[in-house]
Amino acid sequence: MNYKFRQTDSYLTLTKSDSNLIWLDMEMTGLIPNTDRILEVAVAVTDSNLSVVIEGPVLSIYQSDLTLSTLDEWNQRTHSHSGLIERVRTSLITEADAASQFLEFLSQYVPAGKSAMCGNSICQDRRFMACWMPELEVFFHYRNLDVSTLKELCRRWKPEIYKGLQKRALHSALSDIYESIDELRYYRENFLRIDNARALS
Numbered sequence: 001m002n003y004k005f006r007q008t009d010s011y012l013t014l015t016k017s018d019s020n021l022i023w024l025d026m027e028m029t030g031l032i033p034n035t036d037r038i039l040e041v042a043v044a045v046t047d048s049n050l051s052v053v054i055e056g057p058v059l060s061i062y063q064s065d066l067t068l069s070t071l072d073e074w075n076q077r078t079h080s081h082s083g084l085i086e087r088v089r090t091s092l093i094t095e096a097d098a099a100s101q102f103l104e105f106l107s108q109y110v111p112a113g114k115s116a117m118c119g120n121s122i123c124q125d126r127r128f129m130a131c132w133m134p135e136l137e138v139f140f141h142y143r144n145l146d147v148s149t150l151k152e153l154c155r156r157w158k159p160e161i162y163k164g165l166q167k168r169a170l171h172s173a174l175s176d177i178y179e180s181i182d183e184l185r186y187y188r189e190n191f192l193r194i195d196n197a198r199a200l201s
Contacts, residue, residue, distance in 0.1 A: 014109055019048040022106060022115040022140065025176040026125045027084060029063070029071055033131040036070075037063050038095060039079065039088050041133075042173035043102055045109040050185055056105040058174045059098045060087035078171050099136040106139060113138075118145040120180045147180050150187045161190050 014020065023044045030036035043056035068085060079085045093101075117126055117140045126144065129137040155162040165186050167179060188194050 014045060014047060014052050014054050016109050016111070017047070018111060018114040020110045020115060021046045021048060021050075021118050021145065022110055023118045023177045023181060024122065024125055024129075025119050025173040025180070026128055027079065027171070027173055028128055029067060029075065031124070033127045036128075037061070037067050038128055038132055039063065040084055040173045041098055041102070042177055043106065044174075044177050044181070045106065045115075046181060050181055050188075053178070053181065054109060055174065057098075057101050059093050059101065060084065060091040061093055061095055061098055062091040063088050065089070082172055084172070095132045096135075099133040102133075102136055103139060113141055116141050116143040116145040118147075118180070119177065120147045120151075120183070122146045122148075147184050147187070150184070150191065154187060154191045158191055164190065 023046065025042055026038055027040040028036050028038055038061050040058070040060050042058040045054045045056065046052060068088065071079070071085075076085075119125060122144050123146065126137065126140075151162070165183060167183070168175065
């Protein structure tokens with residue numbers, strides 16, 4: 001299968017490595033894994049320095065009209081506007097199909113069990129994955145790299161830096177992944193100041 005490549009630095013490829021990071025985002029019908037369902041999933045892989053981003057599949061998961069009728073007003077409005085509801089209605093992809101495609105893609109760049117699951121409030125995505133795509137969930141390391149942890153610390157400890165972050169809030173799985181990666185880059189440069197510390201050492 002062919003997947004999109006996004007070059008964000010001078011690299012041309014991303015070599016398979018234990019240190020690569022897997023980023024993931026889901027759109028769901030609600031917040032309760034046992035009763036709500038997955039609508040869309042996207043993945044991407046970066047190197048450990050967030051310099052190269054390889055886009056993986058972005059898959060809309062088929063759900064019945066009965067399931068879609070349970071969406072609240074916000075989800076109906078947001079996902080109708082983005083076209084996601086129609087993509088879900090016409091999709092031929094099940095959760096099992098999606099898990100298989102993601103595993104095929106991810107295994108090219110990261111060995112099983114090595115990458116934390118990376119994203120924003122990623123434990124929620126992980127709960128849904130454990131429920132509906134368990135074979136994919138076990139591909140990840142048990143740890144999470146949750147950007148929202150830094151967000152909450154920055155909001156409390158350095159509010160002036162927190163307020164400087166601009167978010168687009170497009171609410172699509174792939175755009176949310178890029179936003180999470182950009183947000184971690186922002187905290188690295190302005191809150192953690194890793195690059196500045198290296199320059200002074």
